[in-house]
Amino acid sequence: MLMDDSGFEAYQQVDVEAQAAAARPYQLVLMLVDGFMDNLTRAEGHMAANRLKEKGESIGKCIDIIGGLNSALDMRQGGELAQQMNQLYDFCSMKLFEASVHNDAQKLAEVRSVMGNIQEGWHNFGVAHEGQ
Structure with missing residues (x-):
């Protein structure tokens, strides 16, 4: 017997929306990057x-998330860092x-490396700024 996952998916969506509503800006970026990595793992599988x-x-979905991350960059105030992030997102x-x-898993591995470094940076930023 197959189970209907729509109830579970609806619960997950409400949970994500609740987390997003209570999140700080860096936490929102981290949620997007984490979601990206989850979808990348699915793509690899x-x-x-x-x-x-x-x-x-x-x-x-990965490309959509990168588009969201890229559109959130403040190119005027972010200066060189924002430009570098823009270039990394374009590369990915x-x-x-x-x-x-080309159904090329190596290209996915390249993206995983870049986005893994970005994910680690945001995790470290969060650890350094918790409680502030």
Whole structure:
């Protein structure tokens, strides 16, 4: 018997929305990066299993999240750091597109490396600024 996951998915969505409503700005960015990494893991699994439709959907979600992260950059006040982040996000978007088109797991690994470093940076920022 198959179980209907729609109730669980609705619960997860409400939980994410509640976390976002109570989050500080850096926590919102971290939530997006964590979500990105989850979808990247799914894309890798779908690619390995040759589930092309699901791979494309997961990579599409990754690209959407990067678009959100990129659009949140303040290019005027962020200066050189914002420009560097913009370049990293563009690089990752390009590699994700190439990975999808060519079914290339190595390109996903390159993105995982870059975004893993970004994720680690945001985690460290959060640890350093908790309670402030």
